[in-house]
Amino acid sequence: MFSYIRDRLPWGDKLPVSQPRLEELMRLSGAEPWHAHAISHRQSRRHACVACRWLAEALPTGAHVFEPGCGSGANLLWLGLKGVGRLSGADISAEAVSMGRQLAQDMHMQLDIWQDDCLKPARLPDPVDGIVSVNWLYHIPGASLDSFLQTYAPALKPGGYLALDMVTRHYDRQPGNQWHTMDRALPEAQRRPSEYTIRLDRQEVEAIARGQGFRLERDTCFVLSRPQRAVFLLRRV
């Protein structure tokens, strides 16, 4: 009960980056505006904060965490503040990677961050203690949780933890869910497909994880978030 409430309260999830410095880093890196929002409103992104917090709680101090699709590294840098010893991440956006490097420098943290297509990674880290993967996989057409877990299992030590979020099937029942949320007012012929390309319920995540050698250790669903998202902590068996 305590953790259910704690997971929903925006305490202790902020990053120490001032608004003027954030704006400057956005200008210098050319990163998408979303990255400034992700940092200044981090505590309201419960799916990201809870995945990171569960990982920090499960891992010993000094552990190594990797984040595919890490954007500008906000989740990794938060983990660094919580005592995670080695931080590495990859993202397809050169601008986001550049911003992550600058942020890490500002915060006096070592962050090994590189540009890569994390669906078909050219580089994987040596097996790490933890992986966090939030808010990117379910936006990519053609991506699947099954092949994601298959790709990243070798990058995780046996007994290591993987924290991820997922859009639930609740979204399948929302009117217009097949369309991009920004296009719903447009004539149908002009609308793009939904940006939420994967939607899975708990039983599906658990079965896919089991099939790839992971055990579901912990999960929660943010029933009021739109789209509804759930967070899962998996352990490599």
Ligand SMILES: C[S@@+](CC[C@H](N)C(=O)[O-])C[C@H]1O[C@@H](n2cnc3c(N)ncnc32)[C@H](O)[C@@H]1O
């Ligand atoms: C919504 S942002 C989330 C960033 C980060 N995971 C977070 O929660 O703060 C989505 C990120 O996924 C990245 N991305 C999209 N497709 C990717 C791919 N194929 N490989 C690696 N990163 C990708 C984007 O560049 C962007 O930084």
